[in-house]
Amino acid sequence: MTDMRVSSQKSSPEPQSRAPKRQRGHERVAVLLAAAAKVFLEKGYDAATMTEIAAAANSSIGSLYQFFPTKLLLAEALHIDRLQQLNNGLAELAEGIRGQTAAEIGDAIFTRLGRFIEEYPEFLVLAARRDVPKERKAKSRAELRASITALLKNAEPSVERDIDLLASLVLELLRIIVAAAYDPDGSGDPRLVSELRRMLRKRLEEVTP
Template identity: 65%
Template sequence: MSEEPQTRIPKRRRGRDRVAVLLEASARVFVRKGYEAATMTEIAAEANSSIGSLYQFFPTKPLLAEALHVDRLERLKSVLGEIVEKSGGLSPADSGEAIFDRLAAFIETFPEYPVLAARRDVPKDRKMRSRAELKELICAILKRAQPPVGDDAALMAAIILALLRIAVLAATEPDTAEDGQVVRELRLMLRRRLEEAAAQR
């Protein structure tokens, strides 16, 4: 039985720099063509690299997309971590707004993120782990709110995560991408629900 292909992690600086170039090139191609339509040949050309060099580091397109997705998720977790540090004293509703504001800025900076998140070949174990980590960060933000969202924090974090997922998908849908009303309605729903949670304390 043959081994599954694996991403090669370079040890030298030159190799790491090459991988960074390949990842950024793949991000541009995924945005332009979509994940399914993008080809490794196009990505190699975008990176001014040979196809052999691309395959040396990323033997398959799913491995390349997963490496890019994990990089973007780490950046998103860093963004949420910054909100945790700076959100103390905000109301629960304003905390929810801060999360949506930063997500909107994140997607503007990394427009490939919705494309990556919509992939059908995302590894299930990594998806569950990432979701748990994001939920934990959102929980931390809500617990620092004034008044803090205590007992309901986990439920509220799950709701926020679900709404964020819808907002991310809406960003890639042709019918809704140009219409900000969907995201505005999601934000309004979240604000009302967080205001209710604060009022129950």
């Protein structure tokens, strides 16, 4: 009988974010995400509390938990939104870089990343989290790599032969920049981005026929 009781027990389902169904709900979620971005940036992800986020959104803690039962789910929703903004920003480069060399496209990608970080500085905090799900991390990297590959395909002369390697290189350098930019002690060397940018340009120039 004991074995039967144990086997019939079901584990509690993992909490899930609640998708809003009405316009008012979408607006409420947008306010909550903006408040989370503010608190995460000011306090850091680990130190931030759901109570502080609710207060920053002028919302009750119950309303916050209604849409985001845990801080992890809230951070994930915000992280995914910011990654989408980054991908959108890269996609917007497509028209302006047609006919440019691979090195010029690389410069344009670096410039857009810098603009993105200025607009969404909380992204640095989100990217530095230790609890980012591995599956989502892999998916996000694949999406960013695809965006970079699409841009490099516009290069003239073509770098099609090395495009997969180059896209991976650009992605890795962007990751290094994001990691280096998140420096709570403020001791990062400001010359790092310029050096990485110069290194990428040289590499892209080498593969250009």
